[in-house]
Amino acid sequence: GKYTLTYFPVRGRGEATRMLLADQKQEWTEDVVTGEIWQKGDLKKSCVFGQVPRFQDGDFVLVQSNAILRHLARNHGLYGQDAREATLLDMVNDGVEDLRVKYARLIYQNYDAGKAEYIEALPAQLRPFENLLAQNDGGKGFIVGKKISFVDYNLLDILQLHLVLAPNCLDSFPLLAAYVQRLNARPHLKTYLESEGRKQRPINGNGKQ
Numbered sequence: 001g002k003y004t005l006t007y008f009p010v011r012g013r014g015e016a017t018r019m020l021l022a023d024q025k026q027e028w029t030e031d032v033v034t035g036e037i038w039q040k041g042d043l044k045k046s047c048v049f050g051q052v053p054r055f056q057d058g059d060f061v062l063v064q065s066n067a068i069l070r071h072l073a074r075n076h077g078l079y080g081q082d083a084r085e086a087t088l089l090d091m092v093n094d095g096v097e098d099l100r101v102k103y104a105r106l107i108y109q110n111y112d113a114g115k116a117e118y119i120e121a122l123p124a125q126l127r128p129f130e131n132l133l134a135q136n137d138g139g140k141g142f143i144v145g146k147k148i149s150f151v152d153y154n155l156l157d158i159l160q161l162h163l164v165l166a167p168n169c170l171d172s173f174p175l176l177a178a179y180v181q182r183l184n185a186r187p188h189l190k191t192y193l194e195s196e197g198r199k200q201r202p203i204n205g206n207g208k209q
């Protein structure tokens with residue numbers, strides 16, 4: 001097929017793309033990068049910034065997880081209804097990215113010593129997303145505008161990750177809790193979430209979650 005995702009066998013920075021593709025009824029090939037393959041060095045040298053995920057759309061090859069999401073958003077009508085919504089989506093996606101970086105730092109650099117403190121500080125990190133939902137049609141739909149966008153898949157991923165890290169983290173955020181349930185129940189996404197591919201993939205590369 002036309003789409004190939006080259007990445008480690010983890011959710012990580014590939015999962016929002018996987019959920020977008022699944023929900024949009026798109027097929028893709030998983031080009032699984034094992035540690036052994038990565039250590040060889042050839043693939044790393046071939047990537048613009050020496051990192052994965054890498055995405056191939058036919059003969060078009062790109063890296064950077066957020067650029068991959070935006071590329072798919074442009075091509076599948078997932079970038080809002082107008083320029084203003086597109087700008088708001090960029091703003092919110094940058095907020096998701098900020099939280100993802102903090103999460104990755106905890107997981108890969110400070111898990112045992114930092115987990116309790118991270119979870120204690122988590123409500124303040126999630127509150128902005130609850131507020132954004134509250135300001136958009138009472139929070140009954142998507143994070144921006146009236147249709148699903150690439151940011152919904154990225155935000156859903158980071159919320160799913162935090163529900164594993166801290167199962168009660170959405171207890172004081174009813175709109176976010178309902179948002180996760182609602183998106184998880186979307187038929188094509190639900191099928192993916194129940195798939196072996198999804199269930200077999202560890203969340204992160206070091207066994208911590």
Ligand SMILES: N[C@@H](CCC(=O)N[C@@H](CS(=O)(=O)O)C(=O)NCC(=O)O)C(=O)O
Pocket residue numbers: 012013044050051052053063064065066205
């Ligand atoms: N900004 C990049 C970061 C990519 C990145 O950090 N990739 C890591 C793996 S992960 O953090 O996404 O899990 C990597 O290739 N690490 C291997 C290496 O740097 O040699 C993106 O968003 O795609």
